[in-house]
Amino acid sequence: MTRSTTALAAILALASAPVLAQDEPEKGSPLEGRPDTPAAQELAPETPPALPTAEADLPLDMLKAPEGFSVEVYASGIDNARTLRVADDGTVFVGNWQGNDVYVIPAGGGEPRKIYEDLDWPNGLALHDGDLYIAEHTQISVAENIMDNLDSPPELKVIYDELGEPRPHGWRYLAVGPDEQLYVSNSAPCNICAREEGFGEIRRMGLDGSGAEPILTGMRNTVGFDFNPETGNLWFTDNQRDWLSEDIPEDELNVLTEEGQDFGFPYCHNGLYTDPEFGWGRQCSEFTDPVALLGPHTAPLGMRFYTADAFPEQYRGQIFIAKHGPWNRTRKEGAEVAVAYLDGETGIERTEPFLTGFIQDNEYVGRPVDVEWLPDGSMLVSDDWNGAVYRVSYDGS
Secondary structure (H helix, E strand, C coil), X not given: CCCXXXXXXXXXXXXXXXXXXXXXXXXXXXXXXXXXXXHHHCCCCCCCCCCCCCHHHCCHHHCEXXXXXXXXXXXXXXXXXXXXXXXXXXXXXXXXXXXXXXXXXXXXXXXXXXXXXXXXXXXXXXXXXXXXXXXXXXCEEEECCHHHCCCXXXXXXXXXXXXXCCCCCCXXXXXXXXXXXXXXXXXXXXXXXXXXXXXXXXXEECCCCCCCEEEEECCCCCCCEEECCCCCCEEEEECCCCCCCCCCCEEEEEEECCCCEECCCCCEECCCEECCCCCCCXXXXXXXXXXEEEEECCCEEEEEECCXXXXXXXXXXXXXXXXXXXXXXXXXCCCXXXXXXXXXXXXXXXXXXXXXXXXXXXXXXXXXXXXXXXXXXXXXXXXXXXXXXXXXXXXXC
């Protein structure tokens, strides 16, 4: 992706930016730093429908995929459906953030049901050897041998309770790496702020929660990562700061090539320019650049490498990314599932839309959160706006 000089011009324009409103929101609020101008004041977090959308009312006819692909409803009625994990037999687990429950969808589809309730932002899920790991706001628990006990889910056992307390960006993402270690995101508890110990990092630990340590720093808000099946490198999406401009910074796709890398937050954005408040005395050359820019405020979340062979050859080994879409941009763009095409082992040649239609007349009719693969190689996409999961399959020649 080319790096436009318009970003630098916009930074220079900050010198004449309007004064912020006198009644500043509390630290960490999404509205912290919102300019006191009419257009900016109209922007605020989008509120989804109070209840999951009935299956008959889902926007299926509005969703568009490339020729040869079809989209269908796989499950509905899942409040705030977010993170997806699929067991070897096709059983699907669904985590959420606002609903505080974990759901299961039977193998092959069917009526979803709650298996855990009244948790604390159980956004992060991971499956390993029949065990289900759940990352809540401040802790990680395990449901041992869940696959043999779906009808009577075992009691959750806490294995790690040292995730940060501040609520902003407190929805975790969780995965088991190729080294059979747990990886969890612990994002920065703010829009833009000085670094706080333990935040803005991804941690690695044993499956029992032991030996936790950061493997990277300088990320802002990561709610999706995956491991390259060929190299083992960790790739992650990162949502960048708000209220700098409608068009900058862009959200990012990053790759960890060496443990301990620093990805620049809050000092440098997009590898292009230093922050107008925190960047003084720093240079972007001190930090690791993103491998792809994914659009301003598009909120890329879940991502997966495509490792099956049901899709056409061009998609195999590539990265599918669920973009949630912006709430603080006048013109909504980027609520979609995109595909990023690799250039070598640690580069991106280009990104392009794959599943679109979630924005109609500048209003959301859905918001993608995560992608995952069924055993037959088809793709699941969660939509927290509607409380639904869609299935995308290829039936072309």
